[in-house]
Amino acid sequence: MKKSKGIISVIIFIIFLIAGYFGIQYYKKFYGNNVSKEGYVLIPHSANFNSILDSIAPYLKNKEQFAEVAKTKGMNRFFQAGRYRIKSGANNTDLVNMIKAGNQTENTFRIGDFYTVYQMVGKVAKKTELDSLRFADDLNKIAVQKGFNNAEDLKKYFFIDSYNFFWTVTPEEFFKKFEKDYNRFWTAERKAKEQKSGLSRNQIYALASLVYKETGGKPDEMKTVAGLYLNRYHKGMKLQSDPTVIYAVSKANNFQGETLKRVFYKHLREPSPYNTYFSAGIPPGPICMVDKNSVDAVLNAGHNDFIYMCADPDRFGFHKFTASAAEHAVNAKKYQDWLNSKNIQ
DSSP states (O other), X not given: OHHHHHHHHHHHHHHHHHHHHHHHHHHHHHHSBOBSSXXXXXXXXXXXXXXXXXXXXXXXXXXXXXXXXXXXXXXXXXXXOEEEEEOTTOBHHHHXXXXXXXXXXXXXXXXXXXXXXHHHHHHHGGGSSSOHXXXXXXXXXXXXXXXXXXXXXXXXXOOSEEEXXXXXXXXXXXXXXXXHHHHHXXXXXXXXXXXXXXXXXXXXXXXXXXXXXXXXXXXGGHHHHHHHHHHHHHTTOOOOOHHHHHHXXXXXXXXXXXXXXXXXXXXXXXXXXXXXXXXXXXXXXXXXXXXXXXXXXXXXXOOOOOOEEEEOTTSTTOEEEESOHHHHHHHHHHXXXXXXXXXXX
């Protein structure tokens, strides 16, 4: 009798050992850390289960275990495209649930003072699933739907700043975010100032782009520069902004090659409605994307009698302002001498 009980006890013990072993193996497979290194996995809409396994394998300790868990949880039949962050310590269940739920990690985009929307698209598309040609084509369609010629006419919607988007963002989703921000920016108060200025919104953005380029995006002098340009405009003078010359020359070259570092007299003759040395008035549109500060600077331009400004070689990034042509000539000569001393061509 005692012998039978002993045998039963041994059998039960062995069963517990076996159960424990398989329990541990099950736990390790589903809930044990299976990440060998951190990183990001891109899963396009065109992916299949095998391509997903190939993409995620470099970050895993055990690809086969992940595949088993993924199949058990149906990821071989259903998954969501996206950019997924593989975190240290994650288990197979975490990873599979993340991909099935579409819990992807956003990318950060920096919208800078691009000359054209297409330049922006070239940079932005690198962080999305779509290539730049497809992205630009879809933005062109959006522009036409809104009554514009092409995507370039959407430039005023894109304020300079940092934004977060998913890798799978569509051009429609991308634009809607900016359109919403644009509409939110143009409050009743700003619209009232727009009305009072006597300028069209296109003119406001064009002047804002000149202000942004002249100040390098620093708000210190923005209102002063805006006031100076408005003084020239209201006096019927040419705006004579060097950044517009650089833009006109770049546009004539289809924005290929290096951007001018220095404007010479030969460049002032570039025949373009954007060249404010060649053409009078405000350019037909912005020469770059702008930030909100530069638009506000035009709407709240400083009241001054300045007509001339020149970069100040003693304070890099700032200008000398004056209403005197003679004083401006002295300032300009000092700046040209500084450029020559630095061999800036």
